[in-house]
Each structure stands twice: as C-alpha cells, then as structure tokens.
Amino acid sequence: MDSIHIRGGRRLKGSIPVSGAKNAALPLMTAALLTDEPVKLTNMPRLADVRTLSKLLGVIGADISVESGTDSDVMTLHAKDIKSTTAPYEIVSQIRASFWVLGPLMARCREAKVSLPGGCAIGARPVDLYIKGLQKMGAEIDLVEGYVHASAPKGLKGAVIRSPIVSVGATHTLLMAATLAEGETVLENAAREPEIGDVARCLVSMGAKIEGIGTSTLRIEGVEKLHSATHRVIADRIEAGTYAIAAAMTGGEVTLEGANAEDFEAALSVLRAAGAEVESEQGAVRIARNGERLQAVDVVTQVFPGFPTDLQAQFMALMTVAEGESEITETIFENRFMHVQELARFGANISLHGDKALVHGVDKLKAAPVMASDLRASAALIIAGLAAEGETTVNRVYHLDRGFERIEAKLSACGADIWREKAKQ
Numbered sequence: 524m525d526s527i528h529i530r531g532g533r534r535l536k537g538s539i540p541v542s543g544a545k546n547a548a549l550p551l552m553t554a555a556l557l558t559d560e561p562v563k564l565t566n567m568p569r570l571a572d573v574r575t576l577s578k579l580l581g582v583i584g585a586d587i588s589v590e591s592g593t594d595s596d597v598m599t600l601h602a603k604d605i606k607s608t609t610a611p612y613e614i615v616s617q618i619r620a621s622f623w624v625l626g627p628l629m630a631r632c633r634e635a636k637v638s639l640p641g642g643c644a645i646g647a648r649p650v651d652l653y654i655k656g657l658q659k660m661g662a663e664i665d666l667v668e669g670y671v672h673a674s675a676p677k678g679l680k681g682a683v684i685r686s687p688i689v690s691v692g693a694t695h696t697l698l699m700a701a702t703l704a705e706g707e708t709v710l711e712n713a714a715r716e717p718e719i720g721d722v723a724r725c726l727v728s729m730g731a732k733i734e735g736i737g738t739s740t741l742r743i744e745g746v747e748k749l750h751s752a753t754h755r756v757i758a759d760r761i762e763a764g765t766y767a768i769a770a771a772m773t774g775g776e777v778t779l780e781g782a783n784a785e786d787f788e789a790a791l792s793v794l795r796a797a798g799a800e801v802e803s804e805q806g807a808v809r810i811a812r813n814g815e816r817l818q819a820v821d822v823v824t825q826v827f828p829g830f831p832t833d834l835q836a837q838f839m840a841l842m843t844v845a846e847g848e849s850e851i852t853e854t855i856f857e858n859r860f861m862h863v864q865e866l867a868r869f870g871a872n873i874s875l876h877g878d879k880a881l882v883h884g885v886d887k888l889k890a891a892p893v894m895a896s897d898l899r900a901s902a903a904l905i906i907a908g909l910a911a912e913g914e915t916t917v918n919r920v921y922h923l924d925r926g927f928e929r930i931e932a933k934l935s936a937c938g939a940d941i942w943r944e945k946a947k948q
C-alpha cells in the first residue's frame with residue numbers, strides 16, 4: 524500500500540484549486556439512475572470513491588464515460604435500462620454512499636436489494652431513518668442476510684416524513700425516491716448541507732419539482748418521468764476547509780481557488796477566532812497567518828450550518844500546537860476520535876472524556892510514523908506532519924485517495940516537502 528512522506532516545517536504559500544465535492548458527486552451519480560436519458564456531470568473529482576461507485580452503477584446498468592480535463596473530469600452516465608436492482612455487499616461495504624442507490628432504484632424500478640453499508644468506521648451509522656421513510660412512502664422492507672429487500676409493487680406514494688435527527692444520507696435517499704412518487708412528499712427536519720442543495724438543483728434540471736431547497740423542509744411533487752441534464756458539481760467545502768487549516772497550521776498564505784466561503788463559514792469563523800486571517804471574495808478564499816502562534820478555540824460539531832464533523836480531526840491537529848486548551852465536542856458520530864492516538868504519536872497532548880477531547884497545545888510536534896484510520900483522520904495526520912519536526916510517514920493512505928484528489932501534488936505546489944512512495948508490487 525502507498526505511503527505519504529512529509530518533511531515538516533515549511534510554510535505553505537500559493538494557490539490550491541479546490542476540486543468538486545465528493546459528497547455531492549456521489550449522490551449526483553446515483554441520481555442518474557432516475558432517468559433513461561443521459562446525465563452529464565462536470566467538475567467531477569478524481570477519487571477512488573467515484574471509481575467504486577461507477578463500478579456499482581455499471582453493474583446496475585449505467586453506461587459511464589469519462590472525459591478528462593486539466594483539473595477535473597466530465598462524467599456522462601446513461602442508465603437507459605436497469606439490468607439489476609441488486610447492490611452487492613462487495614461494493615457497498617467499501618463505500619457508504621453506494622447504499623444511496625436505494626432511493627433512485629425504488630423510485631424507478633419499485634424494488635431494490637441493497638447490502639447494508641460500510642465506509643469509514645466512525646460509529647454505528649444505522650439506516651433506520653432510510654427504512655422508516657421509505658415505509659411511510661408505502662414500501663415493504665425486509666432485512667435478509669445483511670441485505671435490505673425493498674419493494675413497492677404499486678409505486679411509492681407521497682408522504683409527510685419528519686426525521687427525528689438530521690441525516691444527510693436519508694435526506695438524499697428520500698428526496699430521490701420522492702421525485703417519481705405519486706403525489707407530494709414533505710421531508711421535515713431534512714439535512715441542509717450544501718451538497719443536498721446541489722443534488723436538489725440537479726434534480727430540478729432533470730424535471731423534478733422541489734421547493735424549499737436550502738431549508739430544512741423539502742416539498743417534492745412527484746412527476747411521471749425525469750430527463751437528461753447537465754450539472755456542475757459544487758466545490759468541496761471539506762477539502763477547502765482542510766487546506767485552510769493546513770495553511771493556518773504552517774503559517775504562510777494560501778488562496779483556495781473555486782472555494783465558496785458560505786459553504787464552510789463555520790470553519791472559517793473558528794479559524795479567525797484562533798487568529799488566522801481569512802478573506803473571501805467571489806470564487807476564492809484566502810487564508811494567512813503571520814508568525815504568531817494561534818490561540819486555542821473550542822469547537823462543537825453540528826449539522827450544517829454548524830462546524831462540520833468532517834473537519835473535526837483536521838481542526839484537532841491544528842489545536843495540538845495552539846496556545847491554551849481547546850475543547851472539541853463531537854456530536855454527530857460517536858466513534859470519531861480514532862485520530863487522537865495517532866496525533867499523540869507526534870507528541871500531542873490530548874485527553875478524551877466521552878464525546879469531548881481536551882487538547883492542550885504543545886510548543887511543537889515531532890515527526891512520527893502514523894497510520895490513517897479513516898478518510899478525514901488521514902488528512903489530520905498530513906496536517907500534523909506538515910508542522911512536525913522531522914520526517915513523518917503516513918501509512919494506509921488508501922483512505923485519503925477515497926476523498927482527496929492529488930493531496931500531495933496540491934500541497935507540494937505550495938512549497939510543502941511531501942511525496943508519495945508507491946507500494947512495492
């Protein structure tokens with residue numbers, strides 16, 4: 524398996540192009556199953572998760588072609604005929620978002636057999652909300668040998684579905700299911716993450732009738748049929764936030780090209796509170812830190828527009844060298860502190876108390892060999908390595924390749940001393 528090596532201590536200076544959002548690209552790809560006409564997605568990131576989901580959509584019956592541009596791909600998905608309504612364990616266990624084919628398959632084919640999901644091991648991550656929502660829309664659902672068997676022989680019916688907690692995946696799934704259901708569906712307490720808005724806008728271009736985009740109540744009036752559309756994937760706010768934190772960690776100055784500040788304002792305001800300079804303009808965000816040490820800031824992860832759980836590990840890496848003590852509370856996933864023991868290998872001083880981590884800033888980190896435990900935690904280890912004294916090796920980087928496009932190339936273009944060592948065959 525490849526590893527990434529970093530000789531820490533260099534300031535980052537320059538521009539980083541922000542890729543298309545993984546968490547929008549994946550559900551947008553599944554939305555292509557809703558129509559027998561081609562759907563064209565531009566600004567697609569080149570990620571392992573995109574390739575894994577392509578495999579699954581191919582098995583289901585989508586023809587997929589990819590044109591490579593300089594910074595992104597254009598992907599055309601054409602699900603003219605659905606060949607199979609089964610999403611097998613071998614693929615769904617690799618990436619959780621592939622479970623989301625459940626929604627479009629139920630809408631278009633009225634049946635689906637989808638393996639229970641896998642993905643990052645960051646908590647129990649149940650699927651009860653997806654199941655209850657589809658049941659309210661008239662689906663019959665059984666769990667058989669690790670698979671969700673769902674069917675609605677007479678088609679899905681509109682319903683009012685109030686979710687007890689906000690779930691991104693359940694919102695994507697029920698939104699897509701509702702586009703072709705009979706009558707009106709109202710999703711209350713829906714997720715408002717920017718990626719949901721992006722998917723909803725694509726669905727509207729495909730002919731769906733959706734009101735309330737960007738709010739926590741989505742009203743969907745089912746239509747007979749959806750059609751072809753071309754859609755540009757929004758910028759990845761988590762990738763942008765990760766590089767913003769890396770810039771604050773190393774000092775220097777980085778411009779995030781293509782980033783939309785509104786999509787990660789909570790993270791930017793925390794960085795400002797810690798002492799970083801943040802300026803945003805149309806289509807770019809600039810982060811700078813002069814030589815001074817950052818101040819510790821407390822953070823609580825929340826659903827959008829709160830501080831995203833997907834930046835919690837990276838922010839913790841930053842706080843390991845801040846002045847003072849930072850309390851980081853994780854409210855979304857119950858097991859999302861696996862990076863703590865790896866950060867400790869750099870000499871970080873962190874203690875865990877249930878859903879809180881107390882980070883006592885130290886003067887400096889020292890390089891260490893570390894192991895990536897999940898996608899966003901891998902990025903936290905890279906951030907720590909960029910500031911640590913000596914040479915850090917991050918092992919098991921396949922997690923990184925799932926969600927960050929060419930991270931070592933983007934960082935080295937800004938002056939970081941970072942390179943990838945290919946696994947020996």
Ligand code: UD1
Nearest residue numbers: 546620648649650651652653689690691692693833855856
């Ligand atoms: C998505 C994102 C992930 C992000 C997360 C929260 C993608 C591909 N993944 O994951 O990067 O960290 O949103 O912003 O977009 N829950 C239930 N029952 C359910 C569904 C969820 O209890 O049926 C719980 C989960 O265990 C978790 C919380 O709801 O505690 C939020 O999870 P959810 O928003 O569904 O996360 P994902 O969609 O899996």
